[in-house]
Amino acid sequence: MALSLQKLQSQFSVRRLLLPMLLGLGVVGYMLYRNYQPDQLQTLLNANLGWLAVALLVLFIRDFGYIYRIRHVTDKALSWRQSFSVIMLWEFASCALPSVVGGSTIAAYILFKEKIPLGKSIAQVMVTAMLDNLYFVAAVPLVLLFTQGHVLPEMEGLNPALRESLGVAFFISYLLIALYACAMFYALFINPKAVKQLLLRLARMKLLRRWSPALFRHANELLIASQHLHHKPRAYWLRASLSTFFVWTARYVIIGCLIAAFAHLSLHEHLVIFSRNLIYKIVLFVSVTPGAAGIAEVAFPAFFGAFLGGFTTIVVLLYRLLTYYLYLLVGAFVFPRWAARVFKHETPSLENASAAAFTKNPILLNR
Template structure:
C-alpha cells in the first residue's frame, strides 16, 4: 500500500490520460487511413437506434452493477456517491495502467481513504477479484459447450500460427485463473495460514526469489482479509455473487449489442460474440501498454471482423469510446473533487490530533 497523495496524483495526471488516448487513437487513425471507404459513413447513418439504446443500457447495467457491488461488499460503509467515485477512479486506474498491473492496489488505497480500515479495504478488493475470476472459471465451460472450437478465430482470419498461439494462451490462462481463483477462495474462506506458509515457501525458491517481497505481502494480506471475511453471512455472498454475474455478463455482451446496431445477428451469433470476448480479454490482459491501448484496436478485427466486413474500424472506435476513453475522461473529471475531499479530511484529522504547546 505504498501510495500517498502525491503518488496517486501522478497516477491520475494528464500524461496518464493522454498517453493511452494518443496511442489508441493513433492506431485507429491509421486503420481508417488504410481501410476508409465513403460507404462507412452511410452505414453509420443506418445504425439501429434500438440496438444503440440497448448498448447504452447494458453499459449502464455494468456500471451500476459495479457501484452496487462495491457498496454491498463494504457493508454500505460507502454512500452511493462515494461508491460511484470509487468505481470511476478504479476504472480509470485500470485504463491508465498496463493491463498486467491492473488497478487493485489503487482501489484498496481509495477505500482506505474513504475511512475504511486497511484490513477491510484489502479484504473487499480481494473479494471482488476472487468473484471476477470465479465468473471466468464458470463461464468458459458454458460457452465452450455452446460454440465449441469457434471460440477461437479461424485460421484464415488470423493465420494458423496465431490461432494455435491463441488456443494455447486461452488454455494456459484458464488453468492459471482456475488455480488462482480456488487458491484465493481456499485462503480467504478456509485455511489462510496454510496458503500463507505455501507462499512464503515459494518465495524462497530460486526462480521466484525476485518476487519474494510481493509474495510476502500477498501472504500477509490474505491472512488479514480472511479475518474480515470468514464472519460474513450468506446474504453478503449472494449479493456480491449475483452483482458480479450481472457486471461481467453485461461487460462481455456490449460488443454483441453494438455490432447488432449495424448488422443483423441471430441468437447463436450473439453467443459466439460473447464467447469470443472471453478470448479477446485474455489478449488484452497480456498487454504491457496502459489499458491495452493499441493492442485492443489491432486485435479487434481478428476476433470480430467476420461480423463487420469493411466497417470494422468504425466499430472499433465506437467500442473503445464507450468502454475505454469514456472512463479515462470520467476518472479525470471525478478525481480532483474526490482527492480534494478525502485528502482535506485527512489533513483536518491530522491537524486536530496536534496538541498545542504553550
C-alpha cells in the same frame, strides 16, 4: 509501493493520459484511412437505434452493478456517492495504467482512503478479485458448450499452427486463472494459516528473495482478509455473486450490441461474439500499454471483423469511446474532487499507511 497524493497525481497527470488517448486514436485513424469505403457514412446513419440504446443500457447496468457490488461488499460503509467515486476511479486507473498492472492494484488504497479499515479494504478487494475470476472460470465451459467449441476467430491468412497456438495459449491462461481462483478460495475460506505458512516459507527461499517483501505482505493480508470474511452470511455472498454475474455479462455483451446495430446477428452469432470476447479480454490483459491502448484497436478486427467487414473500424471507435475514453474523461473529472476530499485533513507523509493498504493480485481479469 507507497502511495501519496503527489504520486497519484503524477500517475494520472495530463501528459500520462494523453499518451494512451493519442495512441489509440492514432491507430483508429490509420485503420480508417486504410479501410475507408464511400458507403461507410451511410451505414453509420442507418444504424439500428434500438441496438445502440441497448448498448447504452448495458453500459449503465454494468456500472450500476459495480457500484451496487462495492457498496454491498463494504457492508454499506460507502454511500452511493462514495461508491460511484470508487468505481469511477477504479475504471480510471484501469484505463490510465498498463493492463498488466490494472486498476485493482490501487483499489484497496482507494477504499482505505474512504476510511474503511485496512483489513476490511484488503478483504473486500480480494472478494471482488475472487468472484471476477470465478465468473470467468464458470463462463468458459458454458460458451464452449453453446458454441460447440467455435470460440477461436477465423483470421484470414493465419497459419493453422499459429491459430492452434492461440488456442493453447488461451486454455493455458484459463487453467492458470482457474488454479488462482481455487487457490484464493482455499486460502480465504478453508485453510488460510497453511497458505500463509507456505508463502512465508517461499519468501525465505534464496531464489525468491527478491520477492520476499511482497510474499510477506500477501501472507499477512491473506490472514486478515480471511478473518473478515469467515462469518459473512449467505445473503452477502448471494448478492455479491449475482451482481458479479450481471456486471461481467454486461461487459461481454456490449460488443454484440454494437455489432448488431450495423449487422443482423442470429442468437448463435451473439453467443460466438460473447465467447470470442473472453479470449479478446485475455489478449488485452497481457498488454503493456495503458488501458491496452493500440492493442485493443488492432486486435478487434481479428476477433470480430468477420461480422462487420470494412465497417469494423467504426465499431472499434464506438466501442472504445464507450468503454475506454469515456472513463478517462469521467475519471479526470472525479479524481481531483475525490483527492481534495480524502486528503483534506491529511499530513504530507503517507507512505507507511498507504503502503500497508496497497495490495496487488498476480492474476486478475482486468477491467
